[in-house]
Every structure is written in structure tokens, then in C-alpha cells.
Amino acid sequence: MNLLTLSKINKSFDENEVLKNVSLSLKKGEVISIIGPSGSGKSTLLRCISGLEQMDSGLIEFNDITIAAAKKKIINIKAIDAHKKIGMVFQNFNLFPHKTVLENIIEAPIIVNNIDKKDAINIAKKLLTKVDLLDKINSYPCTLSGGQKQRIAIARALAMSPELILFDEPTSALDPKLTSEVLKVIRNLALEKISLVVVTHEMEFAREISDRIIFMENGEILETSTPDLLFSNPKHPRIKQFLNLA
Ligand SMILES: Nc1ncnc2c1ncn2[C@@H]1O[C@H](COP(=O)(O)OP(=O)(O)O)[C@@H](O)[C@H]1O
Ligand SMILES: [Mg+2]
Incomplete structure (x- = not known):
């Protein structure tokens, strides 16, 4: 059973399509890292999951309970209780x-x-x-x-x-020495099998802790893969370029 399921999420700010048909799922205990250039919609995606932002269309389910749907926050006791089990840590x-x-x-x-x-x-x-x-x-x-x-x-x-913690670039505001003490805490959560979605630019860290890596650009998921595959041999040329493998 999936802990979290996102189905075809779309979100625009005025004319700017920030999320385009984004679908992904996460199982209990899984760690997913999301990487990609600035402006690709990573923060907006996390904010839709945590309920800080409303999507235009699509569906978000958590523990098989619908917690968000098109243009509305689901307000019933089950959905509210489910949402309380999603934590978020900001940059x-x-x-x-x-x-x-x-x-x-x-x-x-x-x-x-x-x-x-x-x-x-x-x-x-x-x-x-x-x-x-x-x-x-x-x-x-x-x-x-x-x-x-x-x-x-x-x-x-x-x-x-x-039951799930979303991290939005938790170390981007920190210098390298302080970064490592925060990464250590997140690494321990991963070892404890707490489900995590981590948006990060720390590629080595993402490679080490993640079960899967998602590459996002221009509001789309270009590739989802295991860390070893994505970092050594990404299929998409844009990812090669992003990782300086091209
Ligand atoms: N509240 C908002 N109002 C208008 N535009 C926004 C807002 N939040 C994000 N955007 C735009 O959405 C796009 C994606 O932003 P964001 O999700 O922050 O990307 P990332 O986290 O990958 O850098 C950017 O073009 C950004 O300017
Ligand atoms: Mg961001």
C-alpha cells in the first residue's frame, strides 16, 4: 500500500504552469529525494502535499484518504487527521x-x-x-x-x-560545517525508516539516503530512478547536463 499518492497534479500561478501532470507515490518507510534546477516547481509540489498551496487539478491521497483535490482543501475529520501526520521542514x-x-x-x-x-x-x-x-x-x-x-x-x-516528513532544501541556508550536523539528523531519520521526501541540492547525500531520486524540471518529472542509476547513467540528456555528466 502506498503511504502517499499524487495523481496528475497541475498548478499554475496566473499564466505560469508550475506543476504539469505530476504523479508519484511513496511507500511507508521510503525515502525519495527530489532534485532539479531552481524554479522547477519542487517547493510548490511539497507545499501542495502539506496543504500550504492548493492545486488546480489532481488528487493527493495519504494513507488511502483523499487529503487534497482540485481547487479545494478536503475538510473532513479523516482528512484533517491524515494531514496532521505530514510534517514539513523549510529552508x-x-x-x-x-x-x-x-x-x-x-x-x-x-x-x-x-x-x-x-x-x-x-x-x-x-x-x-x-x-x-x-x-x-x-x-x-x-x-x-x-x-x-x-x-x-x-x-x-x-x-x-x-508518518511522513517533507524537507524543502533543509541545508541551503547553511554553510558546509552546519550542513553536516543537519544532514546527520536527517540521515538518522532515514535509518529509522521514517518516510521522507527531501528536496535537496546535496547530491552525495541524496544518493546515500534515498530509495529513489526524482528529477524535476519546468514542472515535470523527467526521470524517476534508483540513486545509482540516476547519478551514474541518467537517461535524460538534461539530467546529464545538470549533473555535469554530459
Ligand atoms: N506564490 C507564488 N506566486 C507566484 N508564483 C510562484 C509562487 N510560488 C512559486 N511561484 C513560481 O513557481 C515556479 C516554481 O517555483 P518553486 O516551486 O519555488 O520552484 P523550486 O522550488 O523548484 O525552485 C517559479 O517560476 C516561481 O516563480
Ligand atoms: Mg524551492
């Missing part, structure tokens, strides 16, 4: 600046999932230990490095017990 962290690290992590579990504050705090402490930042529990985001902010953002996503 620019998107932490609440006026809240502490702890408050950032416990807010959604308490408000959206109705978890007791005490339990939410215990979960937050476990997750902060996991991302090696328990000592920052009472800090404000502005006092943290980019790598630390991103690890907090990952802990915040994990606090909702997601």
Missing part, C-alpha cells in the same frame, strides 16, 4: 522567533493534538536529546546557529509523530 527554519525552543516544539502537540502540557514537555525533551540540543531548551531562536535552528525545526516536526 529558512520558520521557527516562532518570540517563543523559546521548548515553546516552539510543544505548541502544535498541545493545540493541534490536545496533548497534556506535561507530556508534550517530556516528548520535547526526548526529541531535543535526539537532535543533541537539550541544553538549548529555554533559548530563543535568535541565539542559535542556523544548524541548531534547523535541528530544532526537525524536533518540532517530530513532536507531531509524523
Whole structure:
């Protein structure tokens, strides 16, 4: 059974067709990386999955429940509950600046999932230990490095017990030293068999963690393949060019 199924998604901003008949599916425990040039629609695709953007046509199913369809957000209890199991981590962290690290992590579990504050705090402490930042529990985001902010953002996503986490270029705002500490956390999630969709420019990393790689350009999926095949012998000339193999 697929955890996530996208069927023929189309999305335009005015005249600009950003997603053209995009279909893809992901099984539980699978890690998919999406690569491709800037402007190809990668972020828009993730935003459609997470419900931040509405598509013009197509269907998104999660755990066999329709969570989005043409021009409408599906609003019934099943769909809302299903959506809560999809986490998203952004390039620019998107932490609440006026809240502490702890408050950032416990807010959604308490408000959206109705978890007791005490339990939410215990979960937050476990997750902060996991991302090696328990000592920052009472800090404000502005006092943290980019790598630390991103690890907090990952802990915040994990606090909702997601079945799928979408990463949109999680290390693009970081210098190489901070990048590696964030990639390590994501690598561990992949090893734990959490389902992931990762948009990234870190090709070596994508090759290492992914079950499948998707190459997108101009709103279309040009190729879906295993990492070994796609990186050594892509079929499409554009991908060869993109990977400097041409
Ligand atoms: N909110 C928006 N309004 C108008 N155009 C947008 C919006 N978001 C994205 N776009 C356009 O959609 C295209 C794809 O953008 P995006 O999904 O961010 O690509 P990528 O993440 O691959 O760089 C670009 O041409 C971009 O300018
Ligand atoms: Mg993007």
C-alpha cells in the first residue's frame, strides 16, 4: 500500500504552469529525494502535499484518504487527521522567533493534538536529546546557529509523530560545517525508516539516503530512478547536463 499518492497534479500561478501532470507515490518507510534546477516547481509540489498551496487539478491521497483535490482543501475529520501526520521542514527554519525552543516544539502537540502540557514537555525533551540540543531548551531562536535552528525545526516536526516528513532544501541556508550536523539528523531519520521526501541540492547525500531520486524540471518529472542509476547513467540528456555528466 502506498503511504502517499499524487495523481496528475497541475498548478499554475496566473499564466505560469508550475506543476504539469505530476504523479508519484511513496511507500511507508521510503525515502525519495527530489532534485532539479531552481524554479522547477519542487517547493510548490511539497507545499501542495502539506496543504500550504492548493492545486488546480489532481488528487493527493495519504494513507488511502483523499487529503487534497482540485481547487479545494478536503475538510473532513479523516482528512484533517491524515494531514496532521505530514510534517514539513523549510529552508529558512520558520521557527516562532518570540517563543523559546521548548515553546516552539510543544505548541502544535498541545493545540493541534490536545496533548497534556506535561507530556508534550517530556516528548520535547526526548526529541531535543535526539537532535543533541537539550541544553538549548529555554533559548530563543535568535541565539542559535542556523544548524541548531534547523535541528530544532526537525524536533518540532517530530513532536507531531509524523508518518511522513517533507524537507524543502533543509541545508541551503547553511554553510558546509552546519550542513553536516543537519544532514546527520536527517540521515538518522532515514535509518529509522521514517518516510521522507527531501528536496535537496546535496547530491552525495541524496544518493546515500534515498530509495529513489526524482528529477524535476519546468514542472515535470523527467526521470524517476534508483540513486545509482540516476547519478551514474541518467537517461535524460538534461539530467546529464545538470549533473555535469554530459
Ligand atoms: N506564490 C507564488 N506566486 C507566484 N508564483 C510562484 C509562487 N510560488 C512559486 N511561484 C513560481 O513557481 C515556479 C516554481 O517555483 P518553486 O516551486 O519555488 O520552484 P523550486 O522550488 O523548484 O525552485 C517559479 O517560476 C516561481 O516563480
Ligand atoms: Mg524551492
